[in-house]
Amino acid sequence: MSDSSTHSAAGQAGAALFSPPVTSRKGMAGRASSVLLDSLFILPFGCAVALLWANTLPESYYIFAHALAFPVNEIGIVLFFALMTKQVVEATLPGGVLHTWRRAALPVAAACGGVVGSIGVYLLFLYFLGEPMLRQTWVVPCAIDIAVCYLVAGVIFGRHPALPFLLLLAIFSDAIGLALIATLHPADPGHLALGAALMVAALASAVGLRRRRFTTFWPYLLVCGTLSWLGLYIGGVHPALALVPVVPFLPHATRDAGLFVEPTPQAQDALTRFERWSKWPVHAVLFMFGVVNAGVPLFSLEAGSWAVPVATIVGRPLGVVAATELAIAAGLKRIKGVGWRELLVIGCTTSVGLAVALFFATAAMPFGPLLLETKMGALLTVAGAGLAIGLASVLRVGRFGK
Amino acid sequence: MRRDDEESSTMYPRPTRRPRGIPVQLTILLVLASAVWGVGAQQVTFPNAPKSVKFGVIGDSGTGGQEQFDAAKEMAQARAMFAFDRVIMLGDNIYGGQGPKDLVNKFAKPYKPLLDAGVKFYASLGNHDDPANRAYPLWNMGGERYYSFSTQNVRFFALDSSQLDDKQLAWLEDSLKNAHEEWKICYFHHPIYSNGGRHGSSVDLRVVLEPIFVAHGVNVVFAGHDHIYERLTPQKGIYYFVEGASGQLRKGDTKRSSTTAASFDSDLSFMLVEVAGDQMTFQAISRKGQVVDSGTIRAHPRSPVAAASDAAGASTLGF
Numbered sequence: 001m002s003d004s005s006t007h008s009a010a011g012q013a014g015a016a017l018f019s020p021p022v023t024s025r026k027g028m029a030g031r032a033s034s035v036l037l038d039s040l041f042i043l044p045f046g047c048a049v050a051l052l053w054a055n056t057l058p059e060s061y062y063i064f065a066h067a068l069a070f071p072v073n074e075i076g077i078v079l080f081f082a083l084m085t086k087q088v089v090e091a092t093l094p095g096g097v098l099h100t101w102r103r104a105a106l107p108v109a110a111a112c113g114g115v116v117g118s119i120g121v122y123l124l125f126l127y128f129l130g131e132p133m134l135r136q137t138w139v140v141p142c143a144i145d146i147a148v149c150y151l152v153a154g155v156i157f158g159r160h161p162a163l164p165f166l167l168l169l170a171i172f173s174d175a176i177g178l179a180l181i182a183t184l185h186p187a188d189p190g191h192l193a194l195g196a197a198l199m200v201a202a203l204a205s206a207v208g209l210r211r212r213r214f215t216t217f218w219p220y221l222l223v224c225g226t227l228s229w230l231g232l233y234i235g236g237v238h239p240a241l242a243l244v245p246v247v248p249f250l251p252h253a254t255r256d257a258g259l260f261v262e263p264t265p266q267a268q269d270a271l272t273r274f275e276r277w278s279k280w281p282v283h284a285v286l287f288m289f290g291v292v293n294a295g296v297p298l299f300s301l302e303a304g305s306w307a308v309p310v311a312t313i314v315g316r317p318l319g320v321v322a323a324t325e326l327a328i329a330a331g332l333k334r335i336k337g338v339g340w341r342e343l344l345v346i347g348c349t350t351s352v353g354l355a356v357a358l359f360f361a362t363a364a365m366p367f368g369p370l371l372l373e374t375k376m377g378a379l380l381t382v383a384g385a386g387l388a389i390g391l392a393s394v395l396r397v398g399r400f401g402k
Numbered sequence: 403m404r405r406d407d408e409e410s411s412t413m414y415p416r417p418t419r420r421p422r423g424i425p426v427q428l429t430i431l432l433v434l435a436s437a438v439w440g441v442g443a444q445q446v447t448f449p450n451a452p453k454s455v456k457f458g459v460i461g462d463s464g465t466g467g468q469e470q471f472d473a474a475k476e477m478a479q480a481r482a483m484f485a486f487d488r489v490i491m492l493g494d495n496i497y498g499g500q501g502p503k504d505l506v507n508k509f510a511k512p513y514k515p516l517l518d519a520g521v522k523f524y525a526s527l528g529n530h531d532d533p534a535n536r537a538y539p540l541w542n543m544g545g546e547r548y549y550s551f552s553t554q555n556v557r558f559f560a561l562d563s564s565q566l567d568d569k570q571l572a573w574l575e576d577s578l579k580n581a582h583e584e585w586k587i588c589y590f591h592h593p594i595y596s597n598g599g600r601h602g603s604s605v606d607l608r609v610v611l612e613p614i615f616v617a618h619g620v621n622v623v624f625a626g627h628d629h630i631y632e633r634l635t636p637q638k639g640i641y642y643f644v645e646g647a648s649g650q651l652r653k654g655d656t657k658r659s660s661t662t663a664a665s666f667d668s669d670l671s672f673m674l675v676e677v678a679g680d681q682m683t684f685q686a687i688s689r690k691g692q693v694v695d696s697g698t699i700r701a702h703p704r705s706p707v708a709a710a711s712d713a714a715g716a717s718t719l720g721f
Binding site: 058059062063066130131132133134136299303365366367368369370371372 | 497498499500527528529530531532533563564565566567568570592602604605606607608609610
């Protein structure tokens with residue numbers, strides 16, 4: 001990871017909104033190589049294994065994938081979303097890109113535009129293809145693989161103010177997608193009540209642990225996490241999000257070191273120790289996530305395979321540009337150096353759904369051929385990364401403008 | 403989702419003369435034609451027994467094009483000699499627009515002669531179908547994505563293969579376990595065995611469905627999706643058919659393999675089936691009325707456990 005993409009708290013705190021952070025390897029900030037980013041390099045290996053296996057020995061692959069789908073997609077992946085939440089929680093601290101919600105207004109508008117644009121194009125595309133059955137996967141185009149986008153954006157923008165804007169856009173877009181997924185399969189009132197009761201118990205125990213100043217993350221993980229998981233599972237919400245409401249209660253640092261920045265050895269708070277502990281489990285989970293979910297038949301590209309990349313590559317940039325310009329016209333302040341060309345490139349960069357889109361697909365669609373089509377589409381969104389770099393080159397955006 | 407029909411034999415006029423098949427001259431022509439097409443099997447005529455279960459099979463039908471009308475017309479003509487009283491639909495029942503007008507133009511109009519004669523259609527959903535159309539009365543789905551119904555000694559199971567959730571699988575397993583009919587016939591859209599070049603076998607579905615079929619003594623499975631007709635060699639004792647060419651055709655799309663027992667991919671087709679006691683007779687018929695494949699299957703008088711142990715797929719096919 002290049003130095004240009006690391007942040008420092010001091011740099012961010014004193015800078016204007018979305019101004020580029022000052023690079024530092026000292027102090028609170030470490031190098032930009034969090035567990036999440038490192039996992040980025042492991043996931044493709046899992047995907048490659050799955051593609052090879054599914055296209056050579058499909059029967060044994062699908063038996064294996066079915067057997068492991070639940071433990072990986074509904075239990076193991078909990079750790080991945082916990083680390084995502086950690087990034088967001090820390091971003092709200094002083095020095096973080098989400099500190100003061102005023103910063104978030106424009107990216108929220110852009111994220112909403114991107115969600116509407118990508119879902120709109122998705123449904124339109126399916127309508128013209130005559131594939132009404134696939135409409136149930138409408139939430140998939142909301143997905144943005146934040147880690148991949150971060151890397152691609154680093155290549156395009158370097159230390160440009162567009163980078164934190166893009167990251168916030170991606171975080172909010174995924175948050176919208178996750179919220180939508182939570183509503184996809186509503187449980188009956190009885191289960192909902194029991195699920196809510198368990199969730200309340202999870203949150204109450206998290207508050208209790210925090211008040212008793214527990215400095216180890218284990219009780220949060222085992223007691224609160226288990227209660228939360230059961231609450232979501234019984235309540236019909238995807239249990240992969242079990243640690244999302246728990247993570248904010250873990251004792252954490254008072255300042256943010258920056259998104260995807262590796263904590264320094266001096267940092268010993270519970271949240272940081274949780275991140276350190278989860279390194280290998282998360283690597284293993286993401287590798288297995290790739291193996292279990294990315295095995296799709298390559299020989300037949302179906303309608304669903306095209307719908308997802310078309311929706312994210314065409315719909316998201318259009319939605320991002322339109323919503324941001326509308327928000328600016330409505331009174332929000334334009335970020336210096338981020339005009340329509342940068343917004344277009346940001347939209348294109350965030351078209352990569354990959355791991356998150358795979359997750360959204362498995363959450364939205366039950367097992368069957370249409371799920372395979374949608375997963376293939378999730379993998380094909382990787383093309384957005386190349387297109388974004390190409391577009392940036394044509395439009396002379398970021399590093400290509402110098 | 404489980405319905406028992408009592409109608410069958412008295413609903414439609416029975417042939418007063420001795421049951422008969424296709425005339426001898428035509429049979430000779432058809433056998434010659436079969437040899438040319440590489441179908442290979444000798445034509446088997448229907449017993450046309452008075453109290454047998456007779457049904458038609460169509461898949462990927464709903465284009466609203468002239469070809470669909472032609473095949474439907476041929477089906478109606480076949481009914482004059484072979485009075486089937488129901489048709490199972492293997493999905494992609496309507497392509498493109500899914501509104502009320504489309505249901506008329508791509509289903510009710512082409513099959514009007516059959517509908518007027520009281521033939522009941524039982525649909526399963528394909529990837530091109532709007533799930534909302536499961537409430538369409540003429541498809542007799544009772545508003546369900548998956549359901550079963552029976553007549554005499556046959557129970558049909560219509561599945562939604564596009565989204566095979568845990569609930570549906572549990573229902574299927576339970577329904578099969580509680581079905582006491584001699585014949586258990588499953589039908590759905592995506593084939594778990596197919597040599598169609600465009601799609602082929604849905605192996606992901608196979609690893610889940612096949613063990614259930616084998617364990618609970620399913621005899622025959624019909625599917626569509628690939629726009630061809632194909633009969634597979636028995637797999638673990640179960641007979642698989644692909645009939646996805648009742649409205650759309652993908653000419654020459656069959657990639658014949660060792661699992662292809664017979665195939666036809668040069669014109670549209672549909673199937674007619676008769677179940678008389680422990681014997682099932684089938685014919686695949688082209689849009690021009692030619693029998694392109696036919697045969698007889700006997701129900702295995704075996705317990706589900708015995709069927710499960712028959713991994714070699716020993717054939718009881720009586721061609």
